[in-house]
Amino acid sequence: MEKNGFYSMRTSALRKLKTTMSKIETKNLDLFYGSFHALLDINLEVEEKMITALIGPSGCGKSTLLRALNRMNDLIEGVRITGEVCVDGKNIYEHGTDLIGLRKKVGMVFQRPNPFPLSIFDNIAYGPRIHGIKNRGELEGIVQKALSDVMLWDVLKDKLDRFALNLSIEQQQRLCIARLSAITPEIVLMDEPCSALDPMATQRIEELMFELKKNYTIVIVTHNMQQAARVSDKTGFMLLGKLVEYGDTKQVFTTPHEKQTEEYITGRYG
Amino acid sequence: MKPQTKQKIAFTCLGLAAVVVIIPVIVIFVILIDKGISAINWQFLSTMPRMGMRAGGIYPAIMGTVYLVSGTILVALPLGVLAAIYLVEYAKRNWWTRMIEIAIVNLAGVPSVVYGLFGMGFFVIFFKFGASILAGSLTLAIMILPVIITASKEALMSVPHSFREASLALGVSKWQTIRCVVLPNALPGILTGTILGISRAAGETAPILFTVAAFYLPRLPKSIFDQCMALPYHLYVLSTQVPNVKESLQYGTALVLVGMIFLLNLVAIIIRSHMRSKKQW
Structure with a gap:
């Protein structure tokens, strides 16, 4: 009986391990x-179907890190990247990566x-149309x-x-979020999506994020x-291009391990 | 002197400068209409010249100019737009790009008679096109390329970067992004610039002088390898080469030419104002 209980606990733990396999993983990203x-030596693991927040003062590299995850930095001249970013275990900076597939x-x-x-209508149908859906009825459904x-x-x-x-x-x-969901991505990167919105609208967008x-x-x-504290499951704190601390949101905000995180969260700089 | 007085003097000078700009336009139009309107009738526009151009119409010159302008658009528009897309969307900021840009600026500064000589040497003689609509159109096209490239570049650059980002982030390729997002939004600007370039080409005499223009050819060209008459050159001929031409004939021809260019510019203005009213970003 005891043995059985232990066994079932272990399998459920294993199953849990599998469902929370990291969706994105950066390895020594510079x-x-x-x-x-x-960005200095970033090692970040983003788990599937969770909200991961990146916080930090302006210019700390959080947007740059975000844009490294779907290679939007490629658009900027003079960007050089070393290390790996794996999406579903595959390094997206490998030579010959299908950028179109990646960004879909x-x-x-x-x-x-x-x-x-x-x-x-045309805004939302833009992506599906370009990816080959011509049928009006199908587009209307999308x-x-x-x-x-x-x-x-x-x-x-x-x-x-x-x-x-x-x-x-x-x-x-x-x-814009609907336009994205029309091409059914698996990962959604949001770069300060509420900074142009008033508090009420911000709240409603946050509710949408939970959905x-x-x-x-x-x-x-x-x-x-x-x-970040309200919506995210995991939080990463960045400072001067480094990922200073990364962990469960609750832990980062209540018992940060690093002194710099604590100082930022308590508002000593920002 | 009191500041108010100074201000009045400054305003007066500025106002006078503006008036001085308008005066020649008005005078030109008044003189052309006054002296030329009597010559203009349907026959003048639709028949061949007769009696060594001293009578009859200017139909072949009008059509010649239409052919030349069409040929010029056909060559210069695609070439100019493609070059502008390359420069704005693909070219990196390096010495090669700067060379191209300097070349374009210099091309814009070359006098039109030099284009005429170049066209004669290059298209008429070297490529053996002879004096022909083809050679003339190519020469005019090269002359207005800088105008079209510059206008197209401006138009492409004015499309917000966020549109491109939005499209690329949806897994759309760069070329598809240019075709489906950037070009449609830049098109009014490109067209405006092109029409302004074209209206310049329509009025130029020097580039067509050695490459296409016929002195007196009372029939329509049969192919692009034929010579044709053209309005600006016809006007030059009527004014200086043919004795005893009625004055109204000369002014009538000038009026038709100016009217055509005015119409082209009007189209450009309409497109531009339409674009302004639609643009909301």
Whole structure:
């Protein structure tokens, strides 16, 4: 009996280990802008279907780290990267990586909502269309699902041909998330997604993140410590290009191991 | 002197400068319309010249200019837009890119008569196109390339970077991003620049002088290897080479030429204002 109990405990622990296998893993990641060393030896493990927050003062490299996870830094001239970033165990900086496939899997939401100057429908259908879906009915289904995902369907279902840039900032940001969910990524990177929003809208987007967590792995960069404490499961604190501390959000905010983390969280600098 | 007085003097000078700019435009139009409008009728626009150009219409010159302008667009627009896309979206900031940019600036500064000589040496003689619509169009195209490239570059650069990022982050390739997001948003600007370039090409005499323009050819060209008449050169001929031409004929021709260019510029203005009203970022 006792033996059996022990055995079942072990298998459930094993199962748990398997379901929480890290979705993204950076290994000794270093990044340079020209001669500026922006990221120093970053080792980070992001777990599946959890929200991981990156916090730290401006210029600490948190956005740079985020953009390293879907290779958006490639757009900047003079960036050099050493080390590895593994998504599902595969190093995305390996020569010959399919960038299109990578970014379909690892999508990004930006600081300022950036819908295209098109209709609401065309914004969401943009990705699926380019990836080969031409059938109008199929596209309509995708648009409905994507808008439902961000809780905009009921509000906008009769206004799909409206110009997207006439929406409120919050709705624009939701639309951008819907545009992303239309191509069904597995990971969503959010770069200060609420910094352009008012507190009420911020709260609603945070609620949306909890919903999205069921289906997506989320990494969020935020300036707002309360936000990180509220929404995330794991928190990483960065300072001057280093990942100073990384752990369960509760632990990082209540009993930080590092002195610098404690100083930042208690507001001694930032 | 009191500051208010100084200010008044400054305002007066600025206002006068602005008026001086308008005066020649008004005077040109008034004179052209005054002296040329009597010559303009349907027959003038649609028939061949007769009696050594002293009578009849200017139909072949109008059509020649239309052909030349069309040929110029066909060559210069794709070439200019592709070059601009390369420079804005792909080229790295290095000495090679700077060389190209310096070349474009210099190309813009070359006098038009030099383009004419270049066109004659290069297209007419070296490529053996002869004096032809092809040679003339190519010469004009090269002359307005800098205008089109510069306008297209401006238009491409004015498309917000966030659109490109948004598209790339959706797993869309760079070329598809350019085609589906950047170009549609840059198109009005590109078209405006192109039309302004074209209207310059339509009015130039020197580049077509040695490459295509016919002195007197009272029929339409049959192929792109034929010579043709063209409005600016026809005007030059009427004014200086043919004795005893009615004045109204000369001014009428000038009026038609200016009218065509004015129409082209009007289209550019309409596109631009339409674009401004639609642009909301």
